[in-house]
Amino acid sequence: MSLLDRLQQFTQQHETTDSDSMAPLGAVIEHLFSATEGSIKGRRMILVGTNNYLGLTFDNQCINANHQATRTYGTGTTGSRLANGSYAGHQDLEKELATFYGVDHSIVFSTGYTANLGMISALVSHGDTIMLDEHCHASIYDGCKLSGADIIHFRHNNAEDLDKRLRRLGDNASTTLIIVEGIYSMLGDRGNLKDIVIVKQKYDALLMVDEAHSLGVLGESGRGLAQESDVEQHVDFITGTFSKSLAGIGGFCVSQHPELEVIRYTSRPYIFTASPSPGTIASTRAALGIISNTPKLREQLWENANRLYSGLKSMGYDLSPEVSPVIAVNVGEREDALAMWKKLFDRGIYVNLVMPPATPNRKCLLRCSVSAAHTSAQLEVVLDAFASFQTPKLNKQLA
């Protein structure tokens, strides 16, 4: 089969999903009216699939900071930090991230994807082992592949299973990097961090936690699951993204280990990527300040998440295991999922359609992400739409 034939095969396989203008994978948001409303195909939509957890994309402080930095420093940095030099804003953001997390060291990457890619590939190499939760994000998998280390999965959130697999490694367990997430991106469930930390300590392994979906969402000051679980001192590396709660684009790693600074000289995804633009850095710094100083946003986010989750649950929907700003509705077969996504679209609601193998347990999911900026009225519209579906499975559950 030729290279182009393979691409054509992919197209044919996805024909059902993408065959009309309302294709879930090709939705184009033409205008944005706020953090939670935009237009697609000329239609005003409530956006429930954005990961804009704190709704800061239209925050005035963030926009003004971005605007001012762009005026002062220009639109882009046009090169990598190692080759072309850092801007003051990069270093200021790194200091502020370290202060926010209460650690001494921090590195900013150009995306959340490259943060995971860059950290994992620089921390471990051929002959080392990575143990990762089977539900970890693709960026973590790709970082593992790039590293050349042995990759072993353990069962999702199962510390006992991790223990068993580390035991099998014998002496090599101490050169193992364990990787888990704060909130898992597809089902929205928290990592079992307290128990994972106990196993990590038993084998003297290193632990990295990706707080991409939990930064600004969990913990007393919004630092994520490690803070909420009171295990921050046992987590060696925390990675995260600026593209969700911080409403920009970029990624980071923070750590109490001074060795983190060496990563700047050894991590190819850090070295060979252009550094984040001045505007992005400035808006991220403003957003980080807001997360630190505005706990009310987190409270509103959780109020909204509870409202949507409990509403869907009361209708009998098969939902992700716990209340979270990521609410996954299990809708059974591929055709049912696509039909439901389109009905929601027709009612002016945009959610994420996620199909296997991108989903855990081979489920077809309508993935909703809740924002602190969603109004009660918007959430009612979403709940009304879900209430209008009468799938056989749902009827059976309700009966």
Added chain:
Amino acid sequence: MTNDADAILEDVIKLLSQFIKQDGEITESQHLMRDLELDSVMVMELMMELEDHFDISIPLNSLPDVNTVSDLAIEISKLKNQ
């Protein structure tokens, strides 16, 4: 194949049968993805089952040359004897 290798192959086929949709006998020459239609997630789950069954570690990156049922059994045999 030795008796040990035969026993490993038999166990691999038994575990594989829990993962595939098709009826009928699984043979050692069948291709895991093309013939048995295992996708990447199923392969991951299968590896965890095999690791537990044989009490070994099977790094995912050790599998690039594993295509058939027989390849898998041979790889497990190697890992068991390391």
